[in-house]
Amino acid sequence: MKKIILPLLLISTGVFASLESKLDALNIPDDKVTPLVSEDKLYIVNTRYSSLRNRHEVTLGGARDFMADSHLESRQVSGTYRYHINSKFSLGLRHSIFENDLTESGDELFGNESILPDSDYAIKSTEFFGTYNLFYGKLRVSSKKVVYFDNYVTLGYGKVELASMETSTYSADIGVAFWLGKSMSARLGVKNDFYMQQKIKGNEAAHNMMGYVEFGYLFGEGSRL
Numbered sequence: 001m002k003k004i005i006l007p008l009l010l011i012s013t014g015v016f017a018s019l020e021s022k023l024d025a026l027n028i029p030d031d032k033v034t035p036l037v038s039e040d041k042l043y044i045v046n047t048r049y050s051s052l053r054n055r056h057e058v059t060l061g062g063a064r065d066f067m068a069d070s071h072l073e074s075r076q077v078s079g080t081y082r083y084h085i086n087s088k089f090s091l092g093l094r095h096s097i098f099e100n101d102l103t104e105s106g107d108e109l110f111g112n113e114s115i116l117p118d119s120d121y122a123i124k125s126t127e128f129f130g131t132y133n134l135f136y137g138k139l140r141v142s143s144k145k146v147v148y149f150d151n152y153v154t155l156g157y158g159k160v161e162l163a164s165m166e167t168s169t170y171s172a173d174i175g176v177a178f179w180l181g182k183s184m185s186a187r188l189g190v191k192n193d194f195y196m197q198q199k200i201k202g203n204e205a206a207h208n209m210m211g212y213v214e215f216g217y218l219f220g221e222g223s224r225l
Contacts, residue, residue: 048136048148050179050182050218052086053084054084056084056218057216058080059078059079059082060077060214060216061215062075062077063077063210063212064076067207067209073102074100075098075099075100076210078214079094080095080216081094082216087136089132091128092128093126093128093129096125097123098121098122098123120163120164120197124161125160126159128156129154129156129158131152131154132154133150133151134151134153136149147179151174152174153172154173154175155171156172167195168195169194170194172192173210173212175187175189184216184217185215185217190209190212191212192209193208194206194207
């Protein structure tokens, strides 16, 4: 009987010793991190779903002026070309055509008193601009669908043809570009145009605030380098 009990005691002692050593290994001082975390390097990678480097984008869009004269309603149709140098910077060229109509109050003024508003409205414009993407992110629209986007700012310079003359125009806008798949884009933004207009009482600074929507197509596969 003793010959059977002795080996069992030795085996059980070894098992308990093994368990005790494993439990001791789990007892980590409060001022230390777990060996798994402390010895491994952790990385957060946020790569683009579709590269913008060395790609060309063509968009068509429409806009409405929220700062137009109270007697005049102004809308805009634009065609835009952008060259994406990399994921942050792009250069572009935009040509816009304006459509101007009298508002209800403008129609009443003209119908009752045969007076047209003193407004040197824009007819068309062409401008060059540069864009900087502030940050890149993604928006989950469903459990399986993610839309990627860039928030951007733009500064531009060009020429605008007014009812009275052609003059220089400066622009600044901020917007969001949504990347739909690898080749489509949609943009929402607010664009501010600044120029001098001619009125009866003399030259006057004009400020147009255009809320716009654009839809576009990206050419090329892009480069990761």
